[in-house]
Amino acid sequence: MVAINSRFYPVKFLAIILIVASSANIKAQEEISLEDDLRPVWEAGIFAAAFNSPEYPAADQSQTNVIPSPYFIYRGKTLRIGEGSIARAVAIDKSWYELDLSLSGSFGANSDDNIAREGMPDLDFIFELGPQLKMRLAKIEFAEHGKGELFLNLQTRSVFSTDFSGMDHRGYVFQPEFKYLQRGWLSEKTALSISLSPTWATEKLHDYFYQVDQDFVTEQRQLFDAKGGYFGTRLLLSVSFNATQDIRVFLGSSASMHGGAANENSPLFLEQNTFSFSAGMVWRLWESDERVAGR
Template sequence: MPLTFLLRLLPGLLLAASVRAEPPMEELPLWELGFGTGVLYTPDYPSSSERSTRAIALPYVVYRGDVLRVGDGQAARAVAAESSRFELSMSFDAAFDARSDRNERREGMPDLDFLFEVGPQLRLKLGRYEFEDNSYGELDLALQARAVFSTDFRGIDHQGYVAEPMLRYRHWGLLWPQLETSASLRPIWADRQLHDFFYGVAPEFATADRPAYEASEGYFGAQLSLFARWNFTDRFQVFGGTQIISHQGAANRHSPLFEKDYTVNFGGGFIWSVFDSKRTVQRPRGQ
């Protein structure tokens, strides 16, 4: 099923569903260990017309603690307070680096280092839905603000701040019991420092085709994400997704490094959970 079909289907699904106060509970291992691999095809940096393919293989780690939670469809977060209607936590995110000697627009400029983000997140649980086919859905709004840091693994530099509220719908069992799908929309704003990290051109790096440019703060763009995961077994899953990113109206569209109003990311891979704990915890589905 094409992932774009999910967005067209959501309004009808929500109207046909019955709302329930609490999500179904699952008995899950406290921790899981395994490995996963994936392939990503992405622009070198936001709005870049040049793209890179990356293949990665990493350990797969899930921890479902009362406070610290890692993996399980999310990156990582430290939960400070939680109820049936909201969750307050510290959340984390990361992004790949980019080599300037492999990008025509950035040739001769410093590389873009790996980025990681950390900051508070308030997740509001807007609705939970149960359907006649026994599938289940959840709608939430996450209010996120993070500090951004870059690293070349020899040092760490602060690169500014980002705010990115996210509206997300997740569905378990759409058409098939093994299928989990999600769609999210995330507008992004950043301060001048982070914009300058991507779009600024210092005078010493200016050329005839790349004039000096000082970035300004403001709107960065909007990201539509579509994701699907097929659970072959409790231990083996395959996944795929796409992100459509619009930079229409972005604050630094006049930078010589800004190229495209729209970019698309693609990714896919698999996860294999090899070991898990004998101790189990009860968690709402998807938490």
Template sequence: MKYLLLIVFIAISPAGIAQTKDEQTDTSPNRNLTGFEALDEKQPLWEVGIGGGAIEVPDYPASGERNTVALALPYAIYRGDIIRIGGQGGARAVVVENQKLELDISFGGAFAADSDDNTVREGMPELDYLFEVGPQLIYKIQDYSFNGGGNARLAAQLQTRAVFSTDFGHIDARGYVFEPTLRYQQRGVFTPDTGFSLSARMTWATEKLHDYFYQVTPEFETGFRPAYNAGGGYLGAEVSAGLAFPVMKNLRGFFGASMQLHHGASNEESPLYEKDVTYSVGVGFVWRGYKSDAKASW
């Protein structure tokens, strides 16, 4: 789920007045906002290195408890015509792609939360790692170029995904999510190699996922936590923004933040629902160690 992923901080572009582009070009920011190559350079088919960072996020949607995670791990990016792993789009398998539309099968995930560290969920089962898989439709609304340099894209995304939880011992189905998103991306903010993104997302989920976050069955009822039967529906909205910038050769940094808005969610009356507004912040880096001589075709 996106509320537990690293998101980057908002910045104001000084690039100037935008000019509409009539056609998709090789310099589209959709290619990879966070990539090392300039917009007029082809990206390598694959690259590997080390990425890391630290994020502070809510334990789950509308939670008043927070979770801080710091990681540094090897990373790999593959930019095939069909299979694409890593980069701005995560992991996905492209089914259809043209100048305006992309249809793919995409993947997402979220960190676990320890209920022993969360006072309102104390004594309840832990929230395991979540992962999602399902179709995603991307409509490229408009591309732009700027008088001061740089390109941008406005796109709409529709995602429908099945959600699963796992403790790496077993996997449980947790229902489905539907997430329409409006995303703006720009390459060329402050410097030609700086990338900026801004997005707004709304999320609806089936009852199974709401149960996972908000249901209190009788065996977990306490004096401060009454039993509650959760229902499906609206889960919340999120506004997020981010900045990716060069630090030195083969090293890029990231900084970002998001705000989650849960007012009007289906399960506001749950004793596990604590806050209408939550936020996430994070910083990170990517160091590229090796890249292929072969180039991606897009």
């Protein structure tokens, strides 16, 4: 079952901006940035996209969110905004590794629209904050298909949920990620991104998605005490290309594999494998004359 989420309350505008900036697929909005690229210090424009994804990890229902939004990217020496994270405070930036602080976000879900969670509290907007170490493992030159790079990103984040009237801490995640980036995959302006990222989380985050307390027990939903541990692994593929000089189109899909997860016996854990899809465009309207390399 697919739910279309078209609500656009002003109080949720910040959440939309956070998701636009942090979505992994949005990194395909621009040509993939390699070490020797020259790119504007800042740029701004319009972003529009549609996302279809599970309502929560291992859910059997999905939701579609349509987002129109302005976007802004800043590539400073120590502060960077956009391109895969809302904001990054870069502590160390060398040719083969980078240490920074990142923030990311994800959509919530209305339990009234989800059969498995009916009568339970809604799942609020979630954002994560924490350090990440990005290490370049290899650089590859192709005779006919551009150049590529392989990265290992080690990410640890603190997780929070909010309904914009309050905020709750939901534990921590550890997410190592192998990522391959290639520019010039099919043509000079085509970019390819492939990543594989297993995730482990503390008990509080597993509780948020999978625990069933006595107050919410039904004939179909038994009592369940969630525990911390393995969450699942995501395989992400995204492709982007230029429609015009200033308009870039991206397509993305991902498979999340939850087999062997710590709470696969929860009545709220319904699908071992789930899939997400996205499509959108970025229209760059303004950019700086100054260029920087490798950021």
